[in-house]
Amino acid sequence: MLKEEDNKLKRTFKFKDFQEAFAFMTRVAFLAEAKNHHPDWSNSYDTVEIELTSHDAGNKVTKKDHDLANAIDKIIL
């Protein structure tokens, strides 16, 4: 579950290795593109950090962020 903090929804995901981490990122990328709402995110080897905020709403958490967060959470169930 992504947690709200500083007007962002945030979560750090850990995987087995880089391949697993990047496979997850690829699935998130397709979701983000389909929803036309994109994460701010970083990756280092097995770790992916995601932050969601709505830049076009003045960097606040909106329904778009919650929708994408819910879809991301479903990937890793």
Place this chain on the structure above:
Amino acid sequence: MLKEEDNKLKRTFKFKDFQEAFAFMTRVAFLAEAKNHHPDWSNSYDTVEIELTSHDAGNKVTKKDHDLANAIDKIIL
């Protein structure tokens, strides 16, 4: 060309949109996996920031970083 700064090779890449940015990241991901040397990187929509350093050499820039940097530079020629 990635530039050396603070014991890292760094560069910010700008693309047309998220699809182009993530397509580039996918190519870098395959290179990184093939070389077993992975970037620390972040993405926000059309922008990708890459930092390369050798964690296993005490966070210094090594030949592995230069090799990956050169391969990344060739992607976007």
